[in-house]
Amino acid sequence: MTVDAPAPPTRRAVVPQHRRTIARRGSVFLSRHPRLRLSLLLSAPLFWLGLVYVAALAALLITALWTVDSFTGQISQTWTLDNIVAVLTGSLYQTVTLRTVGVALLVTIIDIVIALPIAFYMAKVASPGAQRILVIAILMPLWASYLVKAYAWRSVLSQGGIFEWLVSPFGGHSPGYGLPATIITLSYLWLPYVILPIYAGLERVPDSLLEASGDLGGGTWATLRLVVLPMIWPAIIAGSIFSFSLSLGDYITVNIVGGANQMLGNLVYTNVGAANNLPLAAAIALIPILIIFAYLAAVRRTGALNNL
Amino acid sequence: MRLSRPARGLLAAITAVVLALIYLPLLVVFVNSFSTSQNLTWPPPGFTLEWWAKAFQSDGALDAVLTSLQVALASTAVALVLGTLISLGLQRFEFFGRDAISLLVILPIALPGIVTGIALNNAFRTGLGVQLSILTLIIAHATFCIVTVFNNVIARLRRLGTSLEDASSDLGAGIWTTFRLVTFPQLRSALFAGGLLAFALSFDEIIVTTFTAGSSVKTLPLWILDNLFRPHQAPVVNVIAVVLVLVSIIPIYFAQRIAGAEKVVR
Known part of the structure; x- marks a missing residue:
């Protein structure tokens, strides 16, 4: 019996030389x-x-450290702290700053409170098909122009608008134009920006962790508080950055539904435009800049900035 | 944790109510686009197709849509390139100042638009002495669009790890080949998602736009702002908003499909 011995390798397979191109x-x-x-x-x-x-x-x-020549209307480069002092001490600026921060905080809180159950439903309860449809349903309003949506709220909240039409049988009234209307409209506008990061955060929480918590005797609330919340905290903060900072600088919504109320953005806008005082506008702009920096510095440790 | 039946039902009910609230103003816009009333009275007194006909004949509106498309496409393209570069740099390397750079990317979106707007306006006009134009507008938009691409790509890179790239270079592929055949295909859907957000952000931006567009440049939001309070134009604006929402279903649907397909593979 002969066995065909394999032919001894005569040559190793040659690794082709790389062409030495540039x-x-x-x-x-x-x-x-x-x-x-x-x-x-x-x-x-x-x-x-x-x-x-x-x-x-x-x-x-x-x-902000320069001034405007009141005669020629040109910016003159003389160094002065007048604008900063005016903004820090002026009661108008203090009132408007407090109002703006208050509105931004309220909008942020409302959005988070609304976003949490929806995001949870989307990520953990809905079937995969429903999940996809829900994401589309949340994303689609983002494409309707910001202005059109703000204007739609103007029409919803107007006298004889759909809101009054809906609530008047129950003795309700439309809040009319003012700060409540501004808060409602801003919450509406930024809601998708808050839902989406929280939804993404919840998607990253494995179902197995929830089950483990349940198996170990954790009730629904305990699980939400001790397992889910710490894991999605960065995502919540990330969403809050959007709603907070977008509200902080807004001046168009408040023009459309805010009645005579002003926010910081309006003060900056009038000083750039009508008042032609860029240095003062820049000094006012320092307020939101400082607030945002403080906010970002405070939330940086949570890792929120990686979740935007 | 197992949610009880009532808890699930409650969550579903909340979701349904909020979705209804989200779509209520859009429904008003939709209905008003067919309403014979020009000052948004409710319920609408009559039905007309006049505004839909006018919208498709309005040169101003169509020009504005084209301008917005150009600006959004150009700034998305810039943001895609810069955002990818910066996320590769920050994710694949460890160096001093990394946090500062990621903060720098986020800043243009975190600071209020009016601050970005007047800062850029001031820099273009008095700092550089250039006329505001469509180019300055694209530069401004690209600046705040970088962050959406950056976030999507860096999250993807973090999840991918480097093992496939290492394998590719162990097998003899150069940097370019590895990027072209290994890294890029895995980034594609993240780029699509980030690019879509960047596009939407630019397409709808009004505040920075007000300060950085030349006077001859009319983007769609600027045109809408001009026409929103004119009685004969407000219903036309409604028509355009309805069309935009309907058209947006297409890219969103594709983005979802790509994301969904990847989820199955993973």
């Missing part, structure tokens, strides 16, 4: 120099953000 050489060089790779990756975006954004912000802040 791309190949560049690739080799880059893989040996990670720092260079990093700087190439970051140079364009940092150039953009630094040049376009940071420089512009810095220039604006410097403008």
